[in-house]
Amino acid sequence: MLAQQLVNGLFLGAVYALFAVGYTLVFGVLDILNLAHAAIYMIAAFTAYSLVAHGLPIGVAFAGGTILAGTVGILLDRIAFAPLRRRNAGTLVPLISSIGAAIIIGAIARGIYGIDERHFVDGGIDSPPIHIGPVTFTAVEAIIFATAIALMLVLSYVLRATTLGRNIRAVSQDRIAAALLGVNIERTIAATFFIASALGGAAGILTGLEYNSVSIDMAGSIELKGLAVIILGGMGSITGAVIGGFVIGAVETLAVAYGLSEWRDALTFGVMFVILVARPAGIFGARALRNA
Amino acid sequence: MKKTLLCALALTLALGTALPGAAALTKGPAAGKTVKVGVIADVTGSGAVYGTMQRNAYDLANDDVKTGIIDAGGANLSFDVEDAASDPAQVVNLMQKFTTDGATPLVLGPTLSGEAFRAFPIAKAANFPVMGTSTTAEGVTAIGPTIFRDSLAESQAIPPTVARVQQTWHAKTVAIIYGDDNAFTKTDGDLFAREFQKTGASVVDTETFHIGDKDFGPALTKIASKKPDAIAIGGLFPEATQIIAQAGKLGIKAHMLGGNGLNSTQMYQTAGPASLGVVVGAAWFIGGKYTGNLEFVKRFKAKYGTTPDQFAAQAYAAAQVVASLVKAGAVTKDALLAGLRNVHVVQTVLGPIAFDQNRDVRAAPVVLKIVKGGFAYF
Numbered sequence: 001m002l003a004q005q006l007v008n009g010l011f012l013g014a015v016y017a018l019f020a021v022g023y024t025l026v027f028g029v030l031d032i033l034n035l036a037h038a039a040i041y042m043i044a045a046f047t048a049y050s051l052v053a054h055g056l057p058i059g060v061a062f063a064g065g066t067i068l069a070g071t072v073g074i075l076l077d078r079i080a081f082a083p084l085r086r087r088n089a090g091t092l093v094p095l096i097s098s099i100g101a102a103i104i105i106g107a108i109a110r111g112i113y114g115i116d117e118r119h120f121v122d123g124g125i126d127s128p129p130i131h132i133g134p135v136t137f138t139a140v141e142a143i144i145f146a147t148a149i150a151l152m153l154v155l156s157y158v159l160r161a162t163t164l165g166r167n168i169r170a171v172s173q174d175r176i177a178a179a180l181l182g183v184n185i186e187r188t189i190a191a192t193f194f195i196a197s198a199l200g201g202a203a204g205i206l207t208g209l210e211y212n213s214v215s216i217d218m219a220g221s222i223e224l225k226g227l228a229v230i231i232l233g234g235m236g237s238i239t240g241a242v243i244g245g246f247v248i249g250a251v252e253t254l255a256v257a258y259g260l261s262e263w264r265d266a267l268t269f270g271v272m273f274v275i276l277v278a279r280p281a282g283i284f285g286a287r288a289l290r291n292a
Numbered sequence: 293m294k295k296t297l298l299c300a301l302a303l304t305l306a307l308g309t310a311l312p313g314a315a316a317l318t319k320g321p322a323a324g325k326t327v328k329v330g331v332i333a334d335v336t337g338s339g340a341v342y343g344t345m346q347r348n349a350y351d352l353a354n355d356d357v358k359t360g361i362i363d364a365g366g367a368n369l370s371f372d373v374e375d376a377a378s379d380p381a382q383v384v385n386l387m388q389k390f391t392t393d394g395a396t397p398l399v400l401g402p403t404l405s406g407e408a409f410r411a412f413p414i415a416k417a418a419n420f421p422v423m424g425t426s427t428t429a430e431g432v433t434a435i436g437p438t439i440f441r442d443s444l445a446e447s448q449a450i451p452p453t454v455a456r457v458q459q460t461w462h463a464k465t466v467a468i469i470y471g472d473d474n475a476f477t478k479t480d481g482d483l484f485a486r487e488f489q490k491t492g493a494s495v496v497d498t499e500t501f502h503i504g505d506k507d508f509g510p511a512l513t514k515i516a517s518k519k520p521d522a523i524a525i526g527g528l529f530p531e532a533t534q535i536i537a538q539a540g541k542l543g544i545k546a547h548m549l550g551g552n553g554l555n556s557t558q559m560y561q562t563a564g565p566a567s568l569g570v571v572v573g574a575a576w577f578i579g580g581k582y583t584g585n586l587e588f589v590k591r592f593k594a595k596y597g598t599t600p601d602q603f604a605a606q607a608y609a610a611a612q613v614v615a616s617l618v619k620a621g622a623v624t625k626d627a628l629l630a631g632l633r634n635v636h637v638v639q640t641v642l643g644p645i646a647f648d649q650n651r652d653v654r655a656a657p658v659v660l661k662i663v664k665g666g667f668a669y670f
Contacts, residue, residue, distance in 0.1 A: 001514065004513045004542075005510055005513055008509040009510075011509070012507055012509070115340055115341060116341065117562075122561045122564075123560065123562070123563075123565065124537050124563070124565075127541075129541060136541075137541075141541075210506075211506045211534060212537070213506065213530070215530070217504055221504050221505075252507075252510070253509070253510040254510075255510075257510055257513065257514055261499045261501065261510075261511055262472050262500040265502070
């Protein structure tokens with residue numbers, strides 16, 4: 001049973017991690033908590049659902065939903081954050097602005113799709129179970145896991161080895177110095193929002209596919225978990241978000257495995273509390289993006 | 293010749309009463325009188341998924357009274373649906389409005405038990421008849437002597453369901469999985485445990501979840517390790533479909549069953565092949581051959597494009613009960629209250645129903661199994 005539970009935890013953790021890397025990326029660059037990240041996660045899943053419902057293959061729908069999520073991220077920055085940034089509004093005002101944006105995105109989605117749960121494929125996505133020793137999973141779960149890991153590796157590469165990545169890291173370290181060195185700050189921030197939101201959107205689509213279910217309330221259930229993951233990992237740390245995602249996924253799974261299902265969420269946040277008491281800045285400390 | 297005419301007349305009359313939809317507008321003691329029943333339903337807000345079904349059922353009932361399909365003895369009976377917007381404060385306001393406007397003799401609704409606990413004391417204080425159609429929590433009718441309901445409580449639906457499946461399954465071990473943050477699903481979990489134990493089965497594992505959860509892999513993996521003969525689900529539709537589908541993915545072969553929360557025609561469509569054979573103990577069967585039920589389903593689908601669910605059926609049945617009282621001449625609140633207290637049996641889309649001394653509905657649950665595209669009797 002333990003092997004199966006660890007695999008369950010890995011699948012869960014991969015999606016938490018993917019959601020959280022986008023969340024923490026924006027924080028690392030701008031020092032703001034974008035609470036509309038979960039709304040983008042939800043709207044991307046609905047977009048992919050719509051594309052599938054119109055007969056497009058799931059791969060195309062995934063790309064479409066991810067690109068839309070990135071575009072919504074850029075718009076979100078232009079409308080909700082950039083004007084505040086120009087007025088030096090600090091960090092608390094953008095937080096409220098992002099809550100407003102989340103509510104508006106939620107209302108739009110409710111207006112378009114209603115409150116009912118939607119399904120990519122009626123009766124479930126046909127995916128035969130794969131048995132490896134004591135462990136069972138489906139091909140779809142394996143693809144979702146591989147996609148999440150691949151996207152996180154791509155992000156890591158972009159941040160470490162490309163000009164854009166260097167610019168993002170420069171802006172996250174010192175915006176004024178980066179500008180003096182010729183980095184286009186606003187364009188870099190827009191790119192950051194695109195990447196972060198696209199990753200959040202990808203997590204939403206993968207979750208929707210995993211459970212064959214897309215609904216308005218899916219944003220609510222990931223929001224707090226995502227926040228827990230990035231705080232646990234260390235605010236702004238990509239590696240921390242990945243590790244944090246897998247830790248939270250494993251704790252949730254093992255809590256249920258060892259007979260504590262009614263204490264699952266309390267235990268998850270309890271573990272977070274204990275780690276934060278030991279390491280107040282999270283597992284990977286603060287602002288590790290600079291060294292990504 | 294005279295004999296032939298008489299035979300033809302008798303045949304016409306017999307056919308006229310036997311064919312639903314062909315009912316003529318009859319004239320009873322309340323003929324020509326106007327009776328406007330108040331309905332409180334969550335047409336918008338978090339309860340809208342249920343309240344919309346109820347509103348649609350009452351709108352259909354309004355049509356059916358006009359055409360005589362629902363026989364109100366020639367009275368101008370109508371159901372005036374007001375939206376409570378899933379807001380308890382609005383439920384209270386509406387109940388106050390209906391009980392004091394002098395024009396409303398009876399109220400149907402509200403949609404949720406939590407709302408009923410706020411609103412029904414107002415009806416009790418005003419000695420005003422109300423009937424819940426979806427408020428299944430324990431203690432709702434105990435609020436007062438004017439409170440009735442036509443929805444089967446879980447405590448009425450689950451014991452016969454477990455007894456029935458055990459005649460076939462003879463399960464020795466059972467695992468229970470239920471939502472522990474909702475009164476309805478928790479009641480289901482407790483009842484399943486108690487009733488299976490009564491049949492000699494032992495509960496080998498109990499898992500809980502929260503409304504809105506999507507990932508049941510860990511809980512089901514643990515259940516699978518205990519190898520139970522049966523798994524009982526205390527859940528509502530969204531979680532139950534995930535549990536069933538994910539149990540299928542993990543290759544779990546145990547029998548599965550659930551209560552009213554699983555009674556949706558979308559079950560197979562959503563949970564897929566893993567749901568085949570899952571047993572549902574419920575208050576209503578969409579394919580039930582009760583008087584007018586299949587016609588109700590057909591007309592509902594024609595009017596709204598979707599099949600009715602149990603919420604719609606229970607609302608429509610309430611309209612049928614009220615119409616039967618109005619037909620007998622009850623048009624004031626006191627007469628309707630007396631009528632409800634003396635209901636013997638009313639034929640409804642839920643089957644024949646009556647009320648017991650606690651003003652709860654007296655009816656038998658239906659035990660169904662999920663088949664391709666819907667349900668069949670277990």
